[in-house]
Amino acid sequence: MKEDLFPDEITITDCPESAYISLHRMSYTQKGINKNWDFIKVHDSVAVILADTLRSELILVRQFRPPVFLREKTGITYELCAGITDKDLSPEETVREEIQEETGYSVRTEDIERITSFFTAVSFAGSRQTLYYAEVDDSKRTGSGGGVGTERLEVIRLPFSEIHSFMMDESKPKTPGLLFGLIWFIQNKL
Amino acid sequence: MKEDLFPDEITITDCPESAYISLHRMSYTQKGINKNWDFIKVHDSVAVILADTLRSELILVRQFRPPVFLREKTGITYELCAGITDKDLSPEETVREEIQEETGYSVRTEDIERITSFFTAVSFAGSRQTLYYAEVDDSKRTGSGGGVGTERLEVIRLPFSEIHSFMMDESKPKTPGLLFGLIWFIQNKL
Numbered sequence: 001m002k003e004d005l006f007p008d009e010i011t012i013t014d015c016p017e018s019a020y021i022s023l024h025r026m027s028y029t030q031k032g033i034n035k036n037w038d039f040i041k042v043h044d045s046v047a048v049i050l051a052d053t054l055r056s057e058l059i060l061v062r063q064f065r066p067p068v069f070l071r072e073k074t075g076i077t078y079e080l081c082a083g084i085t086d087k088d089l090s091p092e093e094t095v096r097e098e099i100q101e102e103t104g105y106s107v108r109t110e111d112i113e114r115i116t117s118f119f120t121a122v123s124f125a126g127s128r129q130t131l132y133y134a135e136v137d138d139s140k141r142t143g144s145g146g147g148v149g150t151e152r153l154e155v156i157r158l159p160f161s162e163i164h165s166f167m168m169d170e171s172k173p174k175t176p177g178l179l180f181g182l183i184w185f186i187q188n189k190l
Numbered sequence: 191m192k193e194d195l196f197p198d199e200i201t202i203t204d205c206p207e208s209a210y211i212s213l214h215r216m217s218y219t220q221k222g223i224n225k226n227w228d229f230i231k232v233h234d235s236v237a238v239i240l241a242d243t244l245r246s247e248l249i250l251v252r253q254f255r256p257p258v259f260l261r262e263k264t265g266i267t268y269e270l271c272a273g274i275t276d277k278d279l280s281p282e283e284t285v286r287e288e289i290q291e292e293t294g295y296s297v298r299t300e301d302i303e304r305i306t307s308f309f310t311a312v313s314f315a316g317s318r319q320t321l322y323y324a325e326v327d328d329s330k331r332t333g334s335g336g337g338v339g340t341e342r343l344e345v346i347r348l349p350f351s352e353i354h355s356f357m358m359d360e361s362k363p364k365t366p367g368l369l370f371g372l373i374w375f376i377q378n379k380l
Contacts (some may be wrong), residue, residue, distance in 0.1 A: 007218035007225070015215035016207075018228040021314060023213075025205035026256040028197035033340050035197070038208040039257040040230060042314055066216040067229040067316025068309050077312050116358055118366045119258050121311040122267050124211060124232055126257025129366070150223050168306055176308045176319070176366035183373045 005064045005076050005154060012070075042125045046095050047082035048112070048132040049181040050103060051189065056160045058185065059103050059136070060178070063153040068173060077173045078156065080181050082129075095132050103155050104145035105136040115184065120177070129177055133189070160190060195254045195266050195344060202260075232315045236285050237272035238302070238322040239371040240293060241379065246350045248375065249293050249326070250368070253343040258363060267363045268346065270371050272319075285322050293345050294335035295326040305374065310367070319367055323379070350380060 026037045050059040061079055069075025083098035085091060092109040099107050117130040147153045158166055166172065167182050216227045240249040251269055259265025273288035275281060282299040289297050307320040337343045348356055356362065357372050 005220070007220040010216060010218045012214055012216050015213040015228055018213050018215070020228045021213060021230065023205040023208050023211060024202055025208070026200060026202050026259070028200045028256070030195070030197040030254065030342055035340065037256040038205055038210045040211065040314070041257075041260075044261070064220065065309070065312040065316055066218070066227040067231075067314065068312055069216070069316075070231075071234070071316065071318050072309070077309055079312065116369070117360055118364050118369055119255070119262070119267055120366055121315060122255040122258055122269065122365055124230070124257065125311060125314065126255055126259075126261065126265075128261050150225065152220055170307055174308050175312055176310060176370050179306070179308055180366050180370040180373065183370065183377065187373065187377070 005062065005152060006074060007064060010069070039124050039126065042121075042127045043084035043086045044128045044130075045082055045084045046091050046098065046130050046132060047080040047177050047181070048095050048099060048134055049115075049185050050081055050099060050105070051133070051135050051185065052137055052157070053135050054137040055157070057157040058160065058163065058182070059105075060156040060158055061102050061153045062156055063147075072173050077175060078178060079175050080131075080178050082177070091130055092132070095134070099134065099136075100143065101148045101151075102145050102153060103136075104143035105140045106142045107134050107136060107140060111135070118177075118180075131177065131181060131184075133185075163190075195252065195342060196264060197254060200259070229314050229316065232311075232317045233274035233276045234318045234320075235272055235274045236281050236288065236320050236322060237270040237367050237371070238285050238289060238324055239305075239375050240271055240289060240295070241323070241325050241375065242327055242347070243325050244327040245347070247347040248350065248353065248372070249295075250346040250348055251292050251343045252346055253337075262363050267365060268368060269365050270321075270368050272367070281320055282322070285324070289324065289326075290333065291338045291341075292335050292343060293326075294333035295330045296332045297324050297326060297330060301325070308367075308370075321367065321371060321374075323375075353380075
């Protein structure tokens, strides 16, 4: 079966400059030694563990990720519903918008629980991701999800009973934020 | 008290090209839509949850991370012992070498347990990190750790009894791999 998310006509080229990724260099002295460190500036982000409590399922997304494709045969990863904080919105408003756009559920910002934050790709990007938790059910369904504009992703429903086996199944590529979110959910909400 | 890891004379500049970070562009077609996606190529890596079972402590490292400094007042993060796989070594040999260099313990490769792997920074880098577990005690101590060459890091000992409170303490910046590792250790080894 042809994978619906999988692209055609893939080419990879060097890219002397990018409108999306900018290179920067920090120079500093540490214990008397002069050092230079190159890194990129990227947006901070939010991600949300989304549970359908009536159906006993977590709601995740899958999407094609170009740089993962270089390492893994499909380049399609399993992730938490997530997005960058690049608009003039509070983090909770960004979470609410991403839940709506990616999964089709309407959640009130006051029902979004903040869990913690962490720093990703600390050696070369260092962006902060803040993790949230929210619950939905059929009464909050107002759309089909799948992303907006040219964004293309699939909504995945993971039964609570399958979280453990899914978590350690490496044939389903995952982000570390998803792995932490799954085990946090088992320990704190299940 | 002056933080020992914290650098002086910090300057940040644009960096038109870098010997360490190279920009690439993938062009592809997805459901009839032509897309371009810019990303960087970075090395894959390994990380290890390291437990001193006789002292009932986990062994972590702290280091100054330039891109985190842009977001957080010290730029010093708490991490698992880890390293990139850029040499002609097996992943387990790389883990053994990083444990020796960063923490000062000698571990045999056959005593290093593979846990799982995941993909970090999937939107712009997509590197794979493989996670391991190993146990040490004083009899395996052969050095002081702290990194090699100009690398500078601190070894941190976290009592098993403090893992829970440490995990949710956001005044101590962490990577998602460390958060997953801590909660995995609680569930599987404690």
